[in-house]
Amino acid sequence: METEDVAIENITGQRIAVEGGVERLVVDENLQPASILDAPLTATLLDSWISKPEILHIGCGTSLLSYHLREHVETPEQIHNVDFSKEAIELGKRQFMYWDTADLLSLHSILSVCRPASYFLIVEKYCSDSIACAEDILISVPYPLAFVSPPLPPSPHNPLNPTPVRPLPHTPAPHLALVTQPGGRWIAFSYSSLRFPFLTSSPSSDSETWEDAVPDELLMHGFSDPTRLWMLERKEAVEAPPEGGVGVVHRPKVSHWLYVLVRTRKELQ
Numbered sequence: 001m002e003t004e005d006v007a008i009e010n011i012t013g014q015r016i017a018v019e020g021g022v023e024r025l026v027v028d029e030n031l032q033p034a035s036i037l038d039a040p041l042t043a044t045l046l047d048s049w050i051s052k053p054e055i056l057h058i059g060c061g062t063s064l065l066s067y068h069l070r071e072h073v074e075t076p077e078q079i080h081n082v083d084f085s086k087e088a089i090e091l092g093k094r095q096f097m098y099w100d101t102a103d104l105l106s107l108h109s110i111l112s113v114c115r116p117a118s119y120f121l122i123v124e125k126y127c128s129d130s131i132a133c134a135e136d137i138l139i140s141v142p143y144p145l146a147f148v149s150p151p152l153p154p155s156p157h158n159p160l161n162p163t164p165v166r167p168l169p170h171t172p173a174p175h176l177a178l179v180t181q182p183g184g185r186w187i188a189f190s191y192s193s194l195r196f197p198f199l200t201s202s203p204s205s206d207s208e209t210w211e212d213a214v215p216d217e218l219l220m221h222g223f224s225d226p227t228r229l230w231m232l233e234r235k236e237a238v239e240a241p242p243e244g245g246v247g248v249v250h251r252p253k254v255s256h257w258l259y260v261l262v263r264t265r266k267e268l269q
């Protein structure tokens, strides 16, 4: 099928390719192409006991991964693309699949577009990286999402103030756990070998691990400990294909990181 590139006007300057009358977004995938996730996606979906597993693609942006995911499922309605960029979601809505604007750091926002325990698979490419670069957020306790066992009430002598927390993936991890089925997976592709510090069993030499832990006072007062919600099934370095053209003499080896997390059976409410 012949591909014709058609320029469209949008704020990010992306192109739309038209294939046989069907439009799809074309983006500069110099981050890494969608196919980089093929093997873990195939393996994970083969593991699913559900006939049409639903996939939540977080921080979809305008990545071709949204379209690529369709090759892994029976019907496009199994794919739900979410991003807080309205522009990206509006562009995506030209296609089948579900598309919604939501902020993964907000429980309210996620629950406005996702049903609890509905997805078998969360998938992302660089979304947690983006979250890790964001400003600190304030979390107030008691948190509206907790383990089924009741949390400690705040002491009247020591009322809890909102606690600043670095918005690392442990911030959305309970939100994503809520909407994922027990035994479901979270496949993440990242620039960082330390993207899920809360899943590290022992502190690494990098001091970031300690700094990035969920503050004890939050855990003591009901913020769900992500280590009880997600287990690390797999973490591996993926060597990025070299960038640069003819004449580039030395290209440093660049590794990206693939993570596969499993949702535990710990219940949330």
Ligand SMILES: C[S@@+](CC[C@H](N)C(=O)[O-])C[C@H]1O[C@@H](n2cnc3c(N)ncnc32)[C@H](O)[C@@H]1O
Pocket (backbone or CB within 6 Å): 031, 058, 059, 060, 061, 062, 063, 064, 082, 083, 084, 085, 088, 102, 103, 104, 105, 124, 125, 126, 127, 129, 130, 131
């Ligand atoms: C580095 S881009 C990656 C985009 C795409 N996944 C790709 O591989 O090309 C990170 C994406 O995550 C989205 N994002 C960052 N923080 C978010 C949040 N709190 N809630 C929802 N989306 C978020 C951004 O809008 C952006 O589209």
